[in-house]
Amino acid sequence: MSIIDAHTHPVMFKRGLTRPEVDRLVKHGRTLGVRWMVGLGDVLLYGRNFTAEQIVEVNDDSAKVQAMYPDYFRFFCFLNPRLGEKAVMGEVERCVDKYGFIGIKLEICNNARDACMKPVMEAARRWKLVVLQHSWSQTNIRQRSFHTDPADTATLARRHPDVPIIMAHLTGCGVRGVLEVKELDNVTVDTSGGLADEGLLEYAVEHLGANRIIHGSDLPGRSIGVSIQRVLGSRLSVSEKERILFSNAARLLNLG
Numbered sequence: 001m002s003i004i005d006a007h008t009h010p011v012m013f014k015r016g017l018t019r020p021e022v023d024r025l026v027k028h029g030r031t032l033g034v035r036w037m038v039g040l041g042d043v044l045l046y047g048r049n050f051t052a053e054q055i056v057e058v059n060d061d062s063a064k065v066q067a068m069y070p071d072y073f074r075f076f077c078f079l080n081p082r083l084g085e086k087a088v089m090g091e092v093e094r095c096v097d098k099y100g101f102i103g104i105k106l107e108i109c110n111n112a113r114d115a116c117m118k119p120v121m122e123a124a125r126r127w128k129l130v131v132l133q134h135s136w137s138q139t140n141i142r143q144r145s146f147h148t149d150p151a152d153t154a155t156l157a158r159r160h161p162d163v164p165i166i167m168a169h170l171t172g173c174g175v176r177g178v179l180e181v182k183e184l185d186n187v188t189v190d191t192s193g194g195l196a197d198e199g200l201l202e203y204a205v206e207h208l209g210a211n212r213i214i215h216g217s218d219l220p221g222r223s224i225g226v227s228i229q230r231v232l233g234s235r236l237s238v239s240e241k242e243r244i245l246f247s248n249a250a251r252l253l254n255l256g
Helices: 019-031 050-068 085-099 117-127 151-159 170-180 200-208 224-232 238-253
Strands: 002-006 033-041 072-080 105-108 131-133 165-167 187-190
Touching: 002 224, 002 238, 019 033, 019 050, 033 050, 033 238, 050 072, 050 085, 072 085, 085 117, 105 117, 117 131, 117 151, 151 165, 151 170, 151 187, 170 187, 170 200, 200 238, 224 238
Parallel strands: 002 033, 033 072, 072 105, 105 131, 131 165, 165 187
Antiparallel strands: none
8 A cells, every 4th residue: 555644854953864864764664655755844943933044944955855856755845924925925936936845834933823824825825735734732732822723723724715724733633623623624634643542543534534634654753654553553444544545645735
């Protein structure tokens, strides 16, 4: 069964940029059946409030990895929405035109409900990109001023129903996260976010349908093998597992 890993960070704190490191990662992924690896950038390198220059540096590093294996990696354009419309639009245009990036990645620079998100979503609409929003339940973390709760991702999706959104981290969002986006057809959920909770993936399929869930590992913080087994070891049908591991992401991200 071919696999797409739709949530990875091949470069993290500047590690993973050299050819030997990239070679090892690709070999490891291919051994596990990963056909495509979607990279989201070195998004924690400079904390929460990246400058425009730091955003460019992260996206350029992503492009270096993609250029080594263009038949294996696809990257998203990392953004800091707080930098404003001109910076956001300019960087998305650069990443799409120069590097062929296929989506937008948002981390913890701000909350997804904030007004500064409007240019980001306009950029996604203009260049026909998917937006991956870092999401995590704030019941315990309590950092909601800059950390996006599943309810905030749902708010973003309601405001922009024509933009496809990936709500990251099924485990971090939990049952409540699934229910927050249940009625929002433009939201897909990725399976990353810590060790698997028994029955959570099956619950997500029950309420969202197997077509709205995609596989993601969140490497290097998580294991690709464990993330794959989260799906293969579930009580889902073979067809549902195949959709989650490959065909849903292939359709959403236009990956063959």
